[in-house]
Amino acid sequence: MLQIYRNGANGEIIRGQGLSAFIHNVNYHETIIKVFEDGKIDCWGLVDFEEFKTKVAQGWVVTQVPKGARISCHHLYWGNSTLEFYIEIDEFVKEVADIINQLQGKPTVAKTCLQAFTRFLTFPTPENKISLRAAYDAIPKHLRIYVLGDMDCKDSAILTCIDEDTEVSQEIIEYCKTDYEWIWE
Numbered sequence: 211m212l213q214i215y216r217n218g219a220n221g222e223i224i225r226g227q228g229l230s231a232f233i234h235n236v237n238y239h240e241t242i243i244k245v246f247e248d249g250k251i252d253c254w255g256l257v258d259f260e261e262f263k264t265k266v267a268q269g270w271v272v273t274q275v276p277k278g279a280r281i282s283c284h285h286l287y288w289g290n291s292t293l294e295f296y297i298e299i300d301e302f303v304k305e306v307a308d309i310i311n312q313l314q315g316k317p318t319v320a321k322t323c324l325q326a327f328t329r330f331l332t333f334p335t336p337e338n339k340i341s342l343r344a345a346y347d348a349i350p351k352h353l354r355i356y357v358l359g360d361m362d363c364k365d366s367a368i369l370t371c372i373d374e375d376t377e378v379s380q381e382i383i384e385y386c387k388t389d390y391e392w393i394w395e
Contacts, residue, residue, distance in 0.1 A: 214244050216252075224248055227309050231302065232272045237280040238291070243271065245306050247313035259310065266303055273297045301350040308350070319348045320357050324393050327357075327368055331387055334371075334378055343372040358390060 212228035226246035232238040233254050244252035251262040253271045265271045274296040275281055281291045297305075304319075312318045317325075326345035330338040346368055349357060355364040367386045371378050 212242060214242075214246075216244070216246060218248070224250075225313055227313065229302070229305065229309070232275055232281070234269050234272050237282055238272070238275045240281065240283040243306070245309045245313070247310070249310050249314075251306065259307065262306065263303060266299055271299075273299050273302045297350075297352045301352055304348075305350045305353065319345070319350075320353070323349055323357050323368070327371070327386075327390075328393050330371055331383055334383055339372060339378075342368065346372060358393075 214226045214228045216224050216226065218224045224246050226244050228242035228244050230240065231243045231253075233241050235254070241254065246252070249259055250256050251259065253262060253265055257265065262271070275291040275293055277291055277293070279291045280289070281293075282288050308319050323342070323345040326338070326342040330342045346354065346357070346365075355361045357365045358367060367390060370376055370382060371386070
């Protein structure tokens, strides 16, 4: 993520993070959506989160471009879309909301998931399994492979624990406790 800043009304510095997306203004323009700690979002105009969701609903901010549509990526590319992989727009909105929470010092969905994971490993009850699944599902889909800090494992330990068809054995729990001991720090 891109770390960004803007000046506030009184000259204070407001921290933020940038995410790539497209603005649909006749053509599709790749841009950085700037998310700030005060809850404002710059998507070719500074708006609050509710206005941002309206811009998304109206198709102004998009994460998917129809095949063959005109795309502008500043001075790098101007042509027809051949893109085939996209982040789902609802998941992008969840990511924006989570970044606002992070910038405001509130727990992120990943932190909440890690807490649910440690709770499940400590007390592997059906209720804690349900809580872990809900916490994992709250994470934007495109970020779920990073919760445990290793995208190669793709959060397989959490996926094993929340699998409805898997009875999580004490052996699996002990393995997870050993392999992910850093989550208790």
